[in-house]
Amino acid sequence: MILTDFLSRAASAELVSLRHDLHRKPELSGEERDTAARIAAELERCRPDEILTGLGTHGVAAVYDSGVDGPTVLFRCELDGLPITEISTFGWRSEIDGKGHLCGHDGHMAIMCGLAAQLAESRPARGRVVLLFQPAEETGAGAADVIADQRFERIRPDFAFALHNLPGLPLGSVGVRPGPFTFASEGLAIRLSGRTSHAAQPEAGLSPASVLGRLMEALPGLPETLGHTPGHSLVTLSHARLGEAAFGISPGEADIWVTVRAIDDRLQAELMGEAEKLARRLAEAGGLGVDFDHHENFAAGHNDEAAVARIEAAATALGADRVVVGDPFRWSEDFGRFGSVAKTGLFVLGSGEDHPRLHNPDFDFPDELIGPGIAMFEYIMRDICGAQAPD
Ligand SMILES: [Zn+2]
Ligand SMILES: [Zn+2]
Structure with a gap:
């Protein structure tokens, strides 16, 4: 060499x-x-x-x-x-x-x-x-x-x-x-709360499954939905969990984690706000509670x-x-x-x-x-x- x-x-x-x-x-x-x-x-x-x-x-x-x-x-x-x-x-x-x-x-x-x-x-x-x-x-x-x-x-x-x-x-x-x-970056942990029930009676509880699915679908597409310049921002799914690993339970809780990245701090903050707004809207429509935690914020x-x-x-x-x-x-x-x-x-x-x-x-x-x-x-x-x- x-x-x-x-x-x-x-x-x-x-x-x-x-x-x-x-x-x-x-x-x-x-x-x-x-x-x-x-x-x-x-x-x-x-x-x-x-x-x-x-x-x-x-x-x-x-x-x-x-x-x-x-x-x-x-x-x-x-x-x-x-x-x-x-x-x-x-x-x-x-x-x-x-x-x-x-x-x-x-x-x-x-x-x-x-x-x-x-x-x-x-x-x-x-x-x-x-x-x-x-x-x-x-x-x-x-x-x-x-x-x-x-x-x-x-x-x-x-x-x-x-x-x-x-x-x-x-x-x-x-x-x-x-x-x-x-890029600026921050982790967003979203917790959806419904109510567990017996798997034989899912109608007695409130499962976050369909809202979780819709969020997993919609969040990565958010930059495009908002019309951001391609390549300037992204939302990446990093983790998701629905209830517990048990066949007898209809789940009452779900977690979905995303990282929200953008070319500058302003765009990143805007995208983060929109991600939360979307989660809140879908959770409310499904009658679910929703909480947010933020992690690892990089300018x-x-x-x-x-x-x-x-x-x-x-x-x-x-x-x-x-x-x-x-x-x-x-x-x-x-x-x-x-x-x-x-x-x-x-x-x-x-x-x-x-x-x-x-x-x-x-x-x-x-x-x-x-x-x-x-x-x-x-x-x-x-x-x-x-x-x-x-x-
Ligand atoms: Zn490193
Ligand atoms: Zn390093």
Whole structure:
């Protein structure tokens, strides 16, 4: 295989072994205590001016302050793993049953630790650099928790950057676009309540079966019914349940779960409102009670033009292969939330065309991306903040 210069930037053995250590001990969203402690210890060795811990639960931030006026530039990675059993057999596979680093956040953390090591060598010439390890990305709670932490004011950035590795794209290729980049998303759990009865006398109860069926039919078609631009929004059925698994009972309850996604927060909120309205209307017509619960709210990710220009300059200068991102991604990234406080730039870094997909049980972050990831972040950081001569 011929490696391009960009891909041939190998990470140190220490960073690869850090990545493998993190991979062995994944922690779930909101529970990242040990991971955060490990990261804080790693950062300590890279001599930042300040380390903040416990940010919005378990977030950790290292601050490199030049002492000279200039912008604050934040780089973000994620601390959490997933509640999925890993099936890989390599030596660094998860040691914790039912939990795995199957989104590559272990690799993103290694990249940020590599950036910290570069900053220890040569600090920014102006402004400040903040390396943020955020908790609970997978549930969409962590970024909001970090921003709500009153200490966030001390690290409030002008620019915020993040990367996500992405299987399906050539290894080491960089993809970015200005404007909408990742969809807004939220889970809606709908509970329909009627009345159970003996299966021999269904007429004595009130089964939600037909309303459940109509909702399962109608909800995914809602964007089209409402005349949304094709590709800008979608409602996906993710789970449904009717009564209990018993032949003797006519059911009195049903659950239907959907995720409601859209290209921006406004359209997503509108679609969510319409989904609830439809469920309420059909439930009432059927004489049923209806309740809603909302879960895992992700803001849409919007890439700022100036931030994208910095990412593109880095990719060009470093000789990275480029992939065209024509349409925004339909998946969501909690990083979108930082768009409310900073000029944000998120880019994807290809994990290989045939690589197992994110959240698949055999996914593993490609170590070849650690060096290129560091190079991208460092270039962007120096581009904005410059470099002091090493001591
Ligand atoms: Zn993920
Ligand atoms: Zn992820």
